[in-house]
Amino acid sequence: MTAERATRADRAVVRAAHPVAFPLVSAIPGAVRRVPGLGVVVKDAGLLRAVLMDSEHFTKNGPGAPSDLWTPVLGPRVLLNMEGVEHHALRRQLAPLFSPAFVDGFVAESLGAATDALAAALASGDRVDLVTHARRGAGRVISRLVGLDESAFDDRMFARVSSVTGYVTLARPRLGPRQLVAARGILGELGAHASRAYAGDDSTVPGRMRALGLSEPEALGAVGAFVLTGTETIVSYLPRLVALLVDSGWHARLAADPSGTDAAIAEALRVTTPSPVMLRAVTAPTRIGPVAVRPGDRIILGTYWADTALGVFDPDANPAASLKQLWFGAGAHYCLGAPLAMAQIRLALDALLVHPGLSITRRRAARGVLIPSYAELEVAA
């Protein structure tokens, strides 16, 4: 397959997830436009970054912003619904958990054995579903972050967490009463585990948060943020990365010469943009390009469209380099888990690049999900 067809195959994954919203947002003309009933849609990388960097006029904590979705579930102090000095202070306290030294050890401990098992299964000629692999891996990481026994975060638990993010759509800025009860149920359950771990020694992540000076509500809020942001993004990305590499012929190229691996990972993050949309509320009147915005407006930052406007998957030309990792956001809310995500990606990819002849034997896109993903991506060496 060519890079064009590889990119088209990934676009089909996005369409399967959002058969209505994807063509609708794609059809909105221009860099920024007010769309009645939806909000102000921004699809230009420069304007999008300017909004993310401007915390004087834009907030994640206001009408139509992520706080409307998550504050009723997790309370007011969960990073992704905080702003200003308190937000900055909480991120600083959490920073040691995402330092390279901690992350590398954490990923090796959480995922080393599963990655070895993946490599061994492929070496012995088995077919492996990379979605199941990525899901179990994300489950292990989340278990450790929550302070759970590894076996406790099983496929059922993963499905329950996914059902919570599955309640979110572009057209629904708040969870309904029944959705709220279900979301509080699953996140409350995880919170109860985290609370026990917080009270114990600092061999668990919640215990370490206590040692870092976080109060119990702050630690539980951070755990909730990790669960919401750090599971489906990585389960979306890993199989889509491998599909792009195999479909475009880049998998064999990198297996022979890994020097382009970082560029290929970044290009695949650009083309897939696993977190396709960000939301903001407006705190004071201002403009986004030619469009005047005011408090009450809901700003829909279409990162997926800004990123993919730069064309097909092409690690040689590497257009991703110009975007300064916009797929992880920018400014005060830049993805806290980016080093953890990158370590997970590198570990899985290194195991797969051992097999230059990797091929895709089955694939199926997930339908009607929030984060576009394969439901199945079976590979063989």
Ligand code: HEM
């Ligand atoms: C490929 C995988 C990932 C992608 C593409 C991604 C993308 C993003 C983006 C775009 C934001 C900013 C949202 C905004 O400004 O509205 C964000 C925030 C965040 N991400 Fe990630 N993420 C990924 C993986 C992870 C992982 C593995 C974790 C860790 C558990 C994580 C934890 C967080 C947290 C805690 C925030 C909120 C930060 C804040 O509000 O200060 N992410 N992520």
